[in-house]
Amino acid sequence: MPKDHGIGAPMKRREDVRFLTGRGVYTDDLALHGQAAAVFVRSTVAHGRIKSINPTKAAAMPGVLAIFTGEDFKDVGGNPAGWLINSRDGTPMREPKRPVLAHGKVRHVGDAYAAVIAETLSQAKDAAEQLADDSVIEELPAIVDMKAAVADATNRVHDEIPDNLCFDWGWIEDNRAAVDAAMKAAPHVVTLNLVNNRLVPNAMEPRASIGEYNPGTGDYKLTTTSQNPHLTRLLVAAFVLGIPENKLTVVAPDVGGGFGSKIYHYGEEALVLAAAKKLGRPVRWTAERSESFLTDAHGRDHVTKIELGCTKDGQILAIRTETLANVGAYLSNFSTATPTFLHGTLMAGPYKVPHVYVNVKTVFTNTAPVDAYRGAGRPEATFSLERVIDKMCRELNLDPFEVRRKNLLTPDQFPYTTPVGLVYDTGNYQATLDRAMAMADVAGFDKRAAASKARGKLRGMGLSTWIEACGIAPSHLVGILGSRVGLYDAATVRVNATGNLSVMVGAHSHGQGHETVFAQIVAEKLGVPESSVEIVHGDTSKIPFGMGSYGSRSLAVCGVAVTKAIDKIVAKGKKIAAHMLEASEGDITFEDGKFSVAGTDKAKTFGEIAFSAYVPHNYPLETLEPGLEETAFYDPANFTYPAGAYICEVEVDEGTGKVDVVAFHCADDFGNVMNPMVVEGQVHGGVGQGIGQALCEFTAYDENGQLLTGSYMDYPMPRAEDVPFYNVDYSCQTPCTHNPLGVKGCGEAGAIGSPPAVVNAVIDALHRGGHAHVTHIDMPVSPSRVWQAVNG
Amino acid sequence: MKLSDTRDIKATPGEVWTAILNPEVLKECIPGCESLSGSVAEGYEAVVKQKVGPVSATFTGLVQLSDIVEGKSLKISGEGKGGVAGFAKGGADVSFEPIEGGTRLTYVAEASVGGKIAQLGSRIIDSFAKKLADEFFTRFQEAVEEPEPAEVAGEEGAGPEEQKKGWFKRLLGG
Numbered sequence: 001m002p003k004d005h006g007i008g009a010p011m012k013r014r015e016d017v018r019f020l021t022g023r024g025v026y027t028d029d030l031a032l033h034g035q036a037a038a039v040f041v042r043s044t045v046a047h048g049r050i051k052s053i054n055p056t057k058a059a060a061m062p063g064v065l066a067i068f069t070g071e072d073f074k075d076v077g078g079n080p081a082g083w084l085i086n087s088r089d090g091t092p093m094r095e096p097k098r099p100v101l102a103h104g105k106v107r108h109v110g111d112a113y114a115a116v117i118a119e120t121l122s123q124a125k126d127a128a129e130q131l132a133d134d135s136v137i138e139e140l141p142a143i144v145d146m147k148a149a150v151a152d153a154t155n156r157v158h159d160e161i162p163d164n165l166c167f168d169w170g171w172i173e174d175n176r177a178a179v180d181a182a183m184k185a186a187p188h189v190v191t192l193n194l195v196n197n198r199l200v201p202n203a204m205e206p207r208a209s210i211g212e213y214n215p216g217t218g219d220y221k222l223t224t225t226s227q228n229p230h231l232t233r234l235l236v237a238a239f240v241l242g243i244p245e246n247k248l249t250v251v252a253p254d255v256g257g258g259f260g261s262k263i264y265h266y267g268e269e270a271l272v273l274a275a276a277k278k279l280g281r282p283v284r285w286t287a288e289r290s291e292s293f294l295t296d297a298h299g300r301d302h303v304t305k306i307e308l309g310c311t312k313d314g315q316i317l318a319i320r321t322e323t324l325a326n327v328g329a330y331l332s333n334f335s336t337a338t339p340t341f342l343h344g345t346l347m348a349g350p351y352k353v354p355h356v357y358v359n360v361k362t363v364f365t366n367t368a369p370v371d372a373y374r375g376a377g378r379p380e381a382t383f384s385l386e387r388v389i390d391k392m393c394r395e396l397n398l399d400p401f402e403v404r405r406k407n408l409l410t411p412d413q414f415p416y417t418t419p420v421g422l423v424y425d426t427g428n429y430q431a432t433l434d435r436a437m438a439m440a441d442v443a444g445f446d447k448r449a450a451a452s453k454a455r456g457k458l459r460g461m462g463l464s465t466w467i468e469a470c471g472i473a474p475s476h477l478v479g480i481l482g483s484r485v486g487l488y489d490a491a492t493v494r495v496n497a498t499g500n501l502s503v504m505v506g507a508h509s510h511g512q513g514h515e516t517v518f519a520q521i522v523a524e525k526l527g528v529p530e531s532s533v534e535i536v537h538g539d540t541s542k543i544p545f546g547m548g549s550y551g552s553r554s555l556a557v558c559g560v561a562v563t564k565a566i567d568k569i570v571a572k573g574k575k576i577a578a579h580m581l582e583a584s585e586g587d588i589t590f591e592d593g594k595f596s597v598a599g600t601d602k603a604k605t606f607g608e609i610a611f612s613a614y615v616p617h618n619y620p621l622e623t624l625e626p627g628l629e630e631t632a633f634y635d636p637a638n639f640t641y642p643a644g645a646y647i648c649e650v651e652v653d654e655g656t657g658k659v660d661v662v663a664f665h666c667a668d669d670f671g672n673v674m675n676p677m678v679v680e681g682q683v684h685g686g687v688g689q690g691i692g693q694a695l696c697e698f699t700a701y702d703e704n705g706q707l708l709t710g711s712y713m714d715y716p717m718p719r720a721e722d723v724p725f726y727n728v729d730y731s732c733q734t735p736c737t738h739n740p741l742g743v744k745g746c747g748e749a750g751a752i753g754s755p756p757a758v759v760n761a762v763i764d765a766l767h768r769g770g771h772a773h774v775t776h777i778d779m780p781v782s783p784s785r786v787w788q789a790v791n792g
Numbered sequence: 793m794k795l796s797d798t799r800d801i802k803a804t805p806g807e808v809w810t811a812i813l814n815p816e817v818l819k820e821c822i823p824g825c826e827s828l829s830g831s832v833a834e835g836y837e838a839v840v841k842q843k844v845g846p847v848s849a850t851f852t853g854l855v856q857l858s859d860i861v862e863g864k865s866l867k868i869s870g871e872g873k874g875g876v877a878g879f880a881k882g883g884a885d886v887s888f889e890p891i892e893g894g895t896r897l898t899y900v901a902e903a904s905v906g907g908k909i910a911q912l913g914s915r916i917i918d919s920f921a922k923k924l925a926d927e928f929f930t931r932f933q934e935a936v937e938e939p940e941p942a943e944v945a946g947e948e949g950a951g952p953e954e955q956k957k958g959w960f961k962r963l964l965g966g
Contacts, residue, residue, distance in 0.1 A: 044907030129875040700914075
């Protein structure tokens with residue numbers, strides 16, 4: 001019988017009670033006494049020189065309290081990039097300053113160059129419009145296309161960077177010659193040119209920030225939509241505004257989705273703090289949806305050439321890629337890691353490939369900054385790899401299932417050191433492939449295809465066997481790879497005198513279900529009911545430290561920190577119990593919430609021990625402190641490596657080019673599963689986003705750098721009718737070998753594994769329909785693109 | 793985006809040329825123009841009200857005539873800021889050649905928009921620009937030509953339209 005509580009139980013999410021009844025409290029819900037409103041003046045041109053900003057008229061308008069321009073922040077720090085990447089020749093990447101407000105030049109449509117603070121939002125908007133009118137910005141030619149950006153040395157996003165190149169990265173550079181030789185010697189080489197389409201993250205809640213300052217204490221407080229409040233505190237305090245870290249509290253209350261876009265620190269956060277200090281009152285800003293489209297860090301945007309060398313029977317011998325990756329106008333915090341170490345290191349996939357070389361040129365353009373978006377680099381790697389393998393199968397007339405099986409690593413090969421720098425600890429890729437094939441009834445496909453044909457549709461089946469590196473990450477490893485921060489996480493388990501618990505966790509929950517799942521883990525480990533465990537997150541004044549929620553790391557890193565803190569609680573509890581039970585500490589066992597003397601019926605409940613710790617009348621005070629609260633930091637020894645096999649079936653309407661995803665089967669290995677319902681939800685959401693990327697979503701800038709898909713009229717998000725009922729399985733479990741929970745992470749899997757499965761299915765359908773000339777269609781595989789591909 | 797068209801106007805090249813240099817004519821012909829002041833040499837300050845899809849805005853900006861080849865061709869260009877709506881700019885190379893019974897006007901126009909108009913209205917901007925250009929040159933043609941008795945005025949109301957048509961030519965011709 002399935003468990004009804006604790007680890008592995010499909011507990012309903014406790015946070016949904018407040019979310020579904022309108023009781024969530026988001027940043028914009030907070031109304032503070034004396035609050036003023038901030039509105040940003042944003043560039044309407046993609047590239048321009050700021051000639052003058054005349055605030056006279058705007059400053060005199062009703063309600064206006066203050067006006068800020070780039071000039072006000074020219075002497076404070078910039079918002080830094082978190083990873084240092086070196087080019088192939090060893091030179092460090094180019095890091096232009098990313099100021100709070102644009103100074104000198106504006107570099108993308110939406111780039112804020114001034115801000116108006118007023119009593120009311122309407123007054124601030126009116127004055128911002130006046131200020132825009134009184135600003136002279138000389139439009140410069142926009143740099144939009146990456147190839148043109150690199151080719152044209154005269155037109156520069158940043159005047160000091162001649163070729164608009166941030167870096168030219170080779171991974172692993174020392175292997176390049178061997179990979180080239182292997183490619184040359186390969187009996188067959190498949191080449192695929194593709195675009196990984198740029199995406200707007202579209203969190204349901206737009207970004208919002210409130211700055212507060214107390215002149216009496218010198219304390220700042222930032223309430224903000226963040227996946228990562230501690231990192232935001234670090235960046236604002238140490239890098240941008242120069243506030244002592246202990247004088248700044250960052251609170252991220254309920255946050256309505258992030259998908260990566262809220263990992264990063266943005267200039268608006270620094271502005272509201274500076275304004276709050278200047279005015280001595282709270283200053284708030286909430287993005288309008290148009291601002292979200294223009295200024296949230298976008299995702300993907302790679303242009304890639306991938307080559308695969310193989311034998312005629314489909315044994316992969318070498319893989320080589322060349323990618324142009326767009327970073328937009330400025331370096332967002334993770335933007336240099338995403339196209340490199342979250343991408344290049346995954347280019348061997350779950351396969352035995354002796355030779356792999358990845359080249360990434362990262363390019364500045366006059367577009368919004370691009371950074372990690374659900375999957376972050378790994379979807380790009382997976383898409384390139386799974387598409388080129390599919391192409392290989394078609395060129396050599398091989399069965400895609402058998403080709404995967406032939407190349408997948410086998411369970412006896414772990415731990416496996418890839419040619420791109422990772423060590424996969426464990427896995428069973430054959431098991432997930434078998435499971436997916438059984439779920440999808442691959443053998444019955446022809447019958448379904450015939451039924452589709454009878455309805456006038458072409459049916460196709462696409463496979464993707466994906467792997468990712470997540471649970472980021474081991475600090476020692478990311479340090480070698482260029483990270484400027486560590487990537488551990490922390491938790492404090494506070495047992496209250498009455499025996500219930502407050503657990504402060506570094507990972508922020510903005511839809512993932514931490515409040516439920518972490519409570520399940522604590523309850524299981526301590527033998528207490530879940531209802532007695534409160535999970536506290538998102539407030540730097542309450543929580544020891546945290547490195548945020550992204551990279552499918554919350555459970556695998558922070559969840560483990562929780563268990564480490566619990567281990568300390570149990571160890572202390574044993575000492576207390578030994579004293580109370582007059583036994584030796586070594587004889588005390590802890591099970592089902594009871595401390596017992598082994599081999600006797602003498603026992604104390606967890607509640608009795610907690611009470612004793614806070615009312616220490618009978619307590620070893622000479623050797624043990626009272627109280628029962630423990631903190632643990634956990635830094636993993638390796639990434640975790642979830643993997644799986646996805647099979648997608650589509651129906652294509654030849655007449656219109658419309659693609660319908662009619663079935664989607666996911667067989668994933670996430671290691672141990674803490675809450676199957678939450679895991680299913682994460683996979684559903686991830687696959688939904690992947691289908692969105694594959695079929696619908698596209699971010700279009702025109703040649704002048706104007707964002708043409710700036711609203712939901714032109715940017716199609718996947719809707720219920722675009723996605724099928726998912727068939728999700730996580731029964732193939734090879735527990736992670738280096739964390740005590742044996743978990744791997746599931747948050748990004750769906751978005752990583754699904755896009756190539758969808759596109760492979762579309763190509764399959766077209767080939768079965770006699771359109772063998774169609775070898776690739778770039779995402780989104782929209783009706784017009786399919787129709788054009790079919791009709792040449 | 794580029795647009796081009798030709799129109800055959802029943803007036804002499806001289807009449808057409810004089811008309812295009814007349815700010816009153818420009819004001820009447822620019823769709824949504826609320827005011828226009830200035831001179832050929834200095835350029836004209838203009839206020840133009842337009843609605844592009846969901847975005848309604850009043851644009852203020854400069855209309856300039858340049859590359860003037862007396863009687864033959866010129867370039868009309870304009871750039872307007874519409875506050876939070878963004879901006880619009882465009883230009884048209886216009887040339888005139890005598891034909892039997894009048895003058896052939898040829899234009900090649902270019903337009904671009906930025907800011908909110910681009911974000912919200914990009915799907916309709918091409919057809920919108922074409923409509924604006926059409927409207928401008930239709931009004932121009934009407935202003936210069938004699939009114940045709942059979943012609944029924946458009947949707948903007950018969951009375952004033954009827955009076956407008958040909959007013960410029962009457963003015964010139966006395």
